[in-house]
Amino acid sequence: MSEIAICTIISKNYLPFARTLAQSFLKYNKGKVFVLLVDKLDGYFNPEVEPFELIEIEALRSVVPDLNKFCFQYTILELNTGIKPFLLEYLIKKYNFKKLIYFDPDILITNSLNDLSAMMDKFSIILTPHLTFPIDDNFKPGEIEILQSGAYNLGFIALSNTSTTITLLHWWKNRLYNQCIVAIDKGLFVDQKWMDLVPGLFDDVFILRHPGYNAAYWNLHSRKVYMKADKIYVNDQPSYFLHFSGFNPDDIRPVSKHQTRFTIDSLKDMIPVFELYRDKLMKNGWGDCKSWPYVFNCFDNGVKIPDFVRRYYLEMGEDAKKYGNPFSTQGNSTLFKWLSENIDGGFPPVTRLMYEFYKIRQDIQQAFSDVLGRDRERFWVWVTTSGMKDYQLDDRFFQEAIASYKKGKGRLSFKFYSLRNINRLKSTLGSTSKKLFGKHHPIVNKFRRWNNYLNRRFMTAANHPVVAKSINTIKIKKDYGVNIAGYINTESGVGEAVRANIRALETTGIRYVLNNVDSSSRQEDKTYTTFSNINPYDINYIHINADQVPVFYLQKGEEYFRGKYNIGYWVWELSDFPEEWLSHFKYFNEIWTASQFCADAISRVSPIPVIRVPHSVQSELSHTIRRANYGIDEESYIFLFMFDFLSYFDRKNPLALIKAFSMAFQSKENVQLVLKCSNSASNPVAMKKVKDAIQGLRVKLIDAFLSKKEIISLIGLADCYVSLHRSEGFGLPLAEAMYLGKPVIATAYSGNLDFMNVNNSFLVKFKLIEIEEDIGPYKAGSIWADPDIYQAAELMRFVYENRDISKKIGEAAAADIRNQFSAIQVGKVIRERMKVITVGTSKSYLI
Numbered sequence: 001m002s003e004i005a006i007c008t009i010i011s012k013n014y015l016p017f018a019r020t021l022a023q024s025f026l027k028y029n030k031g032k033v034f035v036l037l038v039d040k041l042d043g044y045f046n047p048e049v050e051p052f053e054l055i056e057i058e059a060l061r062s063v064v065p066d067l068n069k070f071c072f073q074y075t076i077l078e079l080n081t082g083i084k085p086f087l088l089e090y091l092i093k094k095y096n097f098k099k100l101i102y103f104d105p106d107i108l109i110t111n112s113l114n115d116l117s118a119m120m121d122k123f124s125i126i127l128t129p130h131l132t133f134p135i136d137d138n139f140k141p142g143e144i145e146i147l148q149s150g151a152y153n154l155g156f157i158a159l160s161n162t163s164t165t166i167t168l169l170h171w172w173k174n175r176l177y178n179q180c181i182v183a184i185d186k187g188l189f190v191d192q193k194w195m196d197l198v199p200g201l202f203d204d205v206f207i208l209r210h211p212g213y214n215a216a217y218w219n220l221h222s223r224k225v226y227m228k229a230d231k232i233y234v235n236d237q238p239s240y241f242l243h244f245s246g247f248n249p250d251d252i253r254p255v256s257k258h259q260t261r262f263t264i265d266s267l268k269d270m271i272p273v274f275e276l277y278r279d280k281l282m283k284n285g286w287g288d289c290k291s292w293p294y295v296f297n298c299f300d301n302g303v304k305i306p307d308f309v310r311r312y313y314l315e316m317g318e319d320a321k322k323y324g325n326p327f328s329t330q331g332n333s334t335l336f337k338w339l340s341e342n343i344d345g346g347f348p349p350v351t352r353l354m355y356e357f358y359k360i361r362q363d364i365q366q367a368f369s370d371v372l373g374r375d376r377e378r379f380w381v382w383v384t385t386s387g388m389k390d391y392q393l394d395d396r397f398f399q400e401a402i403a404s405y406k407k408g409k410g411r412l413s414f415k416f417y418s419l420r421n422i423n424r425l426k427s428t429l430g431s432t433s434k435k436l437f438g439k440h441h442p443i444v445n446k447f448r449r450w451n452n453y454l455n456r457r458f459m460t461a462a463n464h465p466v467v468a469k470s471i472n473t474i475k476i477k478k479d480y481g482v483n484i485a486g487y488i489n490t491e492s493g494v495g496e497a498v499r500a501n502i503r504a505l506e507t508t509g510i511r512y513v514l515n516n517v518d519s520s521s522r523q524e525d526k527t528y529t530t531f532s533n534i535n536p537y538d539i540n541y542i543h544i545n546a547d548q549v550p551v552f553y554l555q556k557g558e559e560y561f562r563g564k565y566n567i568g569y570w571v572w573e574l575s576d577f578p579e580e581w582l583s584h585f586k587y588f589n590e591i592w593t594a595s596q597f598c599a600d601a602i603s604r605v606s607p608i609p610v611i612r613v614p615h616s617v618q619s620e621l622s623h624t625i626r627r628a629n630y631g632i633d634e635e636s637y638i639f640l641f642m643f644d645f646l647s648y649f650d651r652k653n654p655l656a657l658i659k660a661f662s663m664a665f666q667s668k669e670n671v672q673l674v675l676k677c678s679n680s681a682s683n684p685v686a687m688k689k690v691k692d693a694i695q696g697l698r699v700k701l702i703d704a705f706l707s708k709k710e711i712i713s714l715i716g717l718a719d720c721y722v723s724l725h726r727s728e729g730f731g732l733p734l735a736e737a738m739y740l741g742k743p744v745i746a747t748a749y750s751g752n753l754d755f756m757n758v759n760n761s762f763l764v765k766f767k768l769i770e771i772e773e774d775i776g777p778y779k780a781g782s783i784w785a786d787p788d789i790y791q792a793a794e795l796m797r798f799v800y801e802n803r804d805i806s807k808k809i810g811e812a813a814a815a816d817i818r819n820q821f822s823a824i825q826v827g828k829v830i831r832e833r834m835k836v837i838t839v840g841t842s843k844s845y846l847i
Contacts, residue, residue: 004099004117005032007091008107009080011039012292016249016284017105020277022051023284024109032095035105036060036087038071038080040295055087063090065177071296072326073314074180075307079296081154081190082180085173092161092169104155106247107214108277110232110239116158116213124164124204127152127195128214133222138509139261140479141218148184150192152207155243156214157195164204171201178314211235216243217256226269227276242273249281250290260479299336301329303394309339312356340400344372348380349401357383357393362836363590363609380405382607476538476565476838481511483535485552486543486569488528490519491705492644492678496732497571497594497615498543499527500823504616507827510834511537517544517552525708535560539837542588543569546581547777553587565589565837569613571729572598573651573750574782577605592833594730595751611833614754616826617735617817625713632700632717636672637800640718642711642733645679649686650775656724656789658693664793664800667698671800676702676714716740720799720806724764724792726784728752735821738813743806745795749785755821760813762795764788 006025010018022033033052040056041047047054061067064086074082084102092100099120101113119126130146130153141149159165172194180190187193199205208214211223211234223234225242232239246256252274255262264271298304313320313335320326323335331337339356342349350372358364358371358379368375368382384398384405482505486498505512513532540561544552549568553561568588575597582605585591590609593599603610627634639661643652654675661673675694680687680703687703694701706714715721721737723746728734731752737744738760746752748763756763766785773780799806819825 003031004029004101004113005034005091005095005097006101006103007034007036007087008103008105009036009038009084009087010105011076011080011294012037012041012044013290013294014105015045015289015292016281016286019051019284020280021103021105021107021109023280025103025113026051028109028112029114032097034087034091036083038076038083038296042295044289044292055090057083060086060090066321068325068327069320070177072305073178073310073320075182075310076294076296078180078182078190081192082176084154084191085169085176088157088159089166089169089173092159092165096161098161099158100161101158102156103241104243104245106244107155107241108244108280109241111212111241113240116208116240119206119208120158120160123206124160124162125168125198125202126158126206126208127198128156128208129153130218131222132209132211132219135221137221137261140259146218149189150194150196152192152195152198153214153216153218153243154190154192154195155216155245156241162204164202168198168202178317181311181314210237210240212237212240214241214243215239216245217259217262220262220267220270224269225267225273227272232273242277244277247274247277249278249286252278296327298327299329300327301336301396303329303336303396304392306353306357306391306393308357308360309353311360340397342401342404346372346376347405348377349404350376350380351398351401353393353397354379354383354401357391366603366609366611367607369603378607479511480539480834480838481513481537482539482541483513483515483532483537483564484541484543485515485535485556486517487519488514488516488531489525491525491707492519493647493732494543494545494571495519495525496708497730498569499525500615500617500732501541501543501569501613501826501830502528503618503823504613504826504830505541507824508831508834510831512541513537517555524705527708535564538565539834540564540566541569541592542566546570546572546578546584549581549584549587561587567592569593570598570602571595571751572601573727573729574778574784575601576779576782577601578777578779590837595754597751597753598729613829613833614821614826615730615732615735616823617732617739617821618823619712619715619736619739620709621712621716621740625710625717627717630674630700630702630714630717632674633670633672636670636698637720638718639671639673639720639722639796640676640715640737641673641722642676642714645677645683645686648776648778649683651726651778651784653724653726653787654690655693656787657722657792658690658697658699660722660724660789660792660796661699662697663789664796665698667696669698671698673697673699674702674714674718675699676704676706676711678703678705712736712740715742718742720745720796722792722796723747723752724787724789725750725752726786730754731756735817738810739817739821741807741810741814743799743810744813745792745799747785747787749787755817760809760816762799762809764792764795 008018008021018035025033034055035052036055036057038057060083064070064083071079088100088102091097099117129151131143135143175194176191179188181188182190199207215223215225215234225232225234225239232242246258248254248257253264255264255267264274313326323333323338326335328334329336339353340351343352343355344350355371368379371379384402388395388398484502484505487495488498489495502514513536514528514530515535516531542552566588567590569592571594585606585608588608590611591602591606592611592613593602594615596612599610599612632638641654641657643654665671675690690701715737721734721742721744723731723734725747727750729751731746734744734746734752735755738755743762744756745762745764746756747766749766764787766787768783769786771778771780771782771784
């Protein structure tokens, strides 16, 4: 009977780690070393000359029920951990070892294990905890990640050959046969999380807390590791073994890919230890072995198996048996063939693989909400062009579907209705119908609706042969940061919007740099003044509206976008998104926008996710500014409206407000309307209309640029804010007035309805009308609101005469805005989305 033996588990590419483990064990100890190869040898190395005894996975076919199923259902991490109790039981039963220790292959034995062997005389099961001291910083992994991954590190377990151990292995392997997965949300993390139950389930367990055993990145905050005279010490005590989880011999600076707490520069005493281990791995063949293939990575035809297919197969349970060997692709009843079949017989063919992929991806669901209905063709074209490439889905999965699509007869196919044909058809219908009937005839309106149908049905897919790179194909570091680009100094709505979102990002703790973009508007806002000329972080947050994206791209170049996860922040004011901007989606992985109104408009045509991230609202009053500073009557009741001529005069609709004010009040009443505008020089014709309209009325016109402090003070000096806009993307001044507790009167349409309701504001009814002629980006035939100026006048009168009620409405408004749109609340939205973005690229912190 052998006294002690150790074992580990590898796939071929980890051979250098297994060699190093075996050599280090044998340097200080006598005993057997076994290595289970979860892979196929395929002639890559000669086990006869290795410092260990190799066990090929086929040897475990007798102890692992349906080994093919077991190997298929798990990822490489899940399989290499899930097979652990089967190996341990196999070795104990076959060799009758008195003591058996499992080590992860990335462990270095640094001393004799006689003391550990003595402990094993007293206990059946020995485990090491991840933590023996608390963690009080914000780096990863923290205590929460440790709780999620498991209290004990299963890179080590020492077992004595007792009835307790046999019972443990039987229990453990039954759990891991189909529940060895990475599913933090379900409380599972491979084999390791199950060990949390062991000290409670079994009496004969010892928790080894000595710092010399299993020192690794997760406990280095409480363990000082150093070398002295070729010996390694931990907290001035001898080291017995070190664990190099997540160590990369090609780049030792990060210490481990699973953590953010340390770099090699912060562990200077350990540099000789890291260099020693790296040199051993290099000597043992890392340069060659690291690229060796993993046999269970593919079907037998060489097609890579997506992880979501493995999970789907696992969830089939007993039904999976009908497909036989899941790796096989030969025959008519294979899993591969079943995945490639049309799920419902519809056209174009949506295969089971397409549909299962769709079900697990929130970003894809947001881009294509009805994949078996109205979005079917758009989804099919995306998957079979850019989708399968971006998500690394082998095109052989789709060969039958593509062939079936090409054979489709009597179908409305994209090949027949090419982009050129659609554009020609639309242009002919539009111009001819207007000539025959006039642009307001009902027939012309029908053609407009049909034009919109063609846009929704065909144009998006046609204009997007390549969707932006997916989450899974962009490497985002765990210590990621954000590069925020926008008109940060600009004194305008777009400038204030990006500053509002910077304030929200500041509350998340996510690192960021600011990339200021020059603007033709005045750039005197000094809220933020520290800018960077580079974008060093993995995520670009580009706060540039859709129309200006190509200009920004030309300014920054492809290098700014390449290798980054690119988020565009767009605000759009109409319910139809402009056709000429559809190609601008190609620069991004997803779009964020300020309101549900914007999200609805953009997502109708977007091939990528569209996420609502509202502006944060914050209004700090200056009590040193008085009404006299602006020439406003000190005793009058003040209605206020602010607008920028560059934001399109017709959309802002100040003439309707002037008309409503004139209907509501007589000149002798102690009430005044204040109109604050900017950039009037850009539209002198419209400015003249304003001046003509206010003749003889108690209206104060402030035509000037004001600082943010002055704008907020002006809102604070007013009694009521009014906006009879035709459409707004968000309506930041409305929210700012509500934040200050002002009663607000506004059109009950568009983005402002995200925060305005009958309980916190005064909403003006409207009717939808068509835009008669192009106004900047707003095209003729699109719709917006025509607010009811009669009701607006009544509401202005009501607010003026019922100030107690108005005050209560303003107080409700302030509470709603402060609770729902604070920088902290919007920061939570950003952080949650960042979790979704990074989860596709990040692995768990512990292995």
